[in-house]
Amino acid sequence: MPRTGFSESPNARSKSITTADLDTHGILNRHAVKNIWFQVGVSEDKGTRRTMEDAHSFVTDFDNIRGQGFFAIFDGHAGKHAAEWCGNHFHEYLLDSLRSAPAMSVPDLLNKTFHEVDASLSQMCEESDGKIHSGCTAVTAFLRIEDADGHQSFLDLAQSQPLQPESPVSAKPREGEEPASPHESSGESASGDEVSKPKKKSISNPIKKALMSLGGGTISGAISPVRKSRSPALSRRDSKELKAVRIPPENSRRVLYCANAGDARGVLCRAGKAVRLTYDHKGSDKQEAKRITDAGGFVMGGRVNGVLAVTRSLGDSSMKDFVVGAPYTTETELCDEDEFLILACDGLWDVIGDQAAVNQIKTMNDAQSASHHLLRYALNNHTTDNVTVVVVRFKNNQQL
Numbered sequence: 001m002p003r004t005g006f007s008e009s010p011n012a013r014s015k016s017i018t019t020a021d022l023d024t025h026g027i028l029n030r031h032a033v034k035n036i037w038f039q040v041g042v043s044e045d046k047g048t049r050r051t052m053e054d055a056h057s058f059v060t061d062f063d064n065i066r067g068q069g070f071f072a073i074f075d076g077h078a079g080k081h082a083a084e085w086c087g088n089h090f091h092e093y094l095l096d097s098l099r100s101a102p103a104m105s106v107p108d109l110l111n112k113t114f115h116e117v118d119a120s121l122s123q124m125c126e127e128s129d130g131k132i133h134s135g136c137t138a139v140t141a142f143l144r145i146e147d148a149d150g151h152q153s154f155l156d157l158a159q160s161q162p163l164q165p166e167s168p169v170s171a172k173p174r175e176g177e178e179p180a181s182p183h184e185s186s187g188e189s190a191s192g193d194e195v196s197k198p199k200k201k202s203i204s205n206p207i208k209k210a211l212m213s214l215g216g217g218t219i220s221g222a223i224s225p226v227r228k229s230r231s232p233a234l235s236r237r238d239s240k241e242l243k244a245v246r247i248p249p250e251n252s253r254r255v256l257y258c259a260n261a262g263d264a265r266g267v268l269c270r271a272g273k274a275v276r277l278t279y280d281h282k283g284s285d286k287q288e289a290k291r292i293t294d295a296g297g298f299v300m301g302g303r304v305n306g307v308l309a310v311t312r313s314l315g316d317s318s319m320k321d322f323v324v325g326a327p328y329t330t331e332t333e334l335c336d337e338d339e340f341l342i343l344a345c346d347g348l349w350d351v352i353g354d355q356a357a358v359n360q361i362k363t364m365n366d367a368q369s370a371s372h373h374l375l376r377y378a379l380n381n382h383t384t385d386n387v388t389v390v391v392v393r394f395k396n397n398q399q400l
Helices: 081-100 106-126 206-211 286-294 354-361 367-380
Strands: 018-020 030-032 038-045 054-060 069-077 135-146 253-261 265-270 273-276 328-333 338-344 387-394
Touching: 030 054, 038 054, 038 069, 038 367, 054 081, 054 387, 069 081, 069 338, 069 387, 081 106, 081 135, 106 135, 106 253, 106 328, 135 265, 135 338, 253 265, 265 354, 273 354, 338 354, 338 367, 354 367, 367 387
Parallel strands: 018 030
Antiparallel strands: 038 387, 054 069, 069 135, 135 253, 253 328, 265 273, 265 338, 338 387
16 A cells, blocks of 8 residues: 555644745645735634544646646545545645646546545545545635736746647536536645555546546636637656746736535635636435436435435545545636635534625734634534634735
8 A cells, every 4th residue: 555644643634834934835734924926715614523524725826827827625534544644645636636647627637536546545545444434525626827828938837748728618518417506836745744655546447447537517607718829838856946936927817727526515705796607516416316316325304325425536545436526517717806714614504505605704904813713603603513714815916
């Protein structure tokens, strides 16, 4: 079994949060005090539960590009291991995907990343001799800096493959998906532990192959159409030395790509109004229930095979034919009216709605204070789950 670096504690451990002046070099969970693009706040508490099974992660200047960011929450069940491992490594898999497939659209890259992480967790479970069998829901957000045409031509792409023509994705969900509701950047592991990733395992089960085709939906209106994207085709083994951050042009656009599996949720505040960027995958959802029964499973009491309340997750290898890792994805071009993003596990959303959560913090300029306020709200309103909240407060494009 690959070395995991898991602690003996039953509580999930996220990488410690540190601070830098400006250049974080993509190190996991490191704030940049002088970052003018966004501010991140993170608050967590195990609540009334015996153990903490949530993990979180964020990367400032993701892929060594000034102004890019990655943010995520992983809500574990049946143990901490899947959530803790994802908190330490999901961003590495996304970075690998970006660099290995520069011509692939970002929603497709996120879909690819979710499946690869899911497969690695399944392999880790198989090799643990029954010691690891957990899963986790996931909500991720990737803030990407792009040209007006959706590319990153400001990077040195001389070695990149030319883009192939692609058809834009319409607002209609992809087949098998439901409609929407209303580091180190230069290549070193930034998890804090020298943890090796399981080898990515091919999926031989024909049902699993079919599930790989399940993609995410898109939201119309405020959400821009999917565009082709590029990322530098750099090897993660390029160099162990820290590299200079690459600075995009002032007129670059900021695009927020969200992806989730399960009931962890992302909500954008646009001009004071809540815009949900994710989809709750629950056993009570009719389309999800039909997908499960079509695959040979059943839903009883809102739970898959009478066991699991969520219908999509990472891990849960024993139920993988029904509880899939295919994410729901959205793409949103940010504008001056976009104020902040809330990512949170169901420990928050069980006791508050999207708009009410936005209303709670819309006058708070400090992201950390805002995340703590939502955490206290959930605890004071008797949530019965772990609670993790990430608030990303956006700032207007300014000259660096």
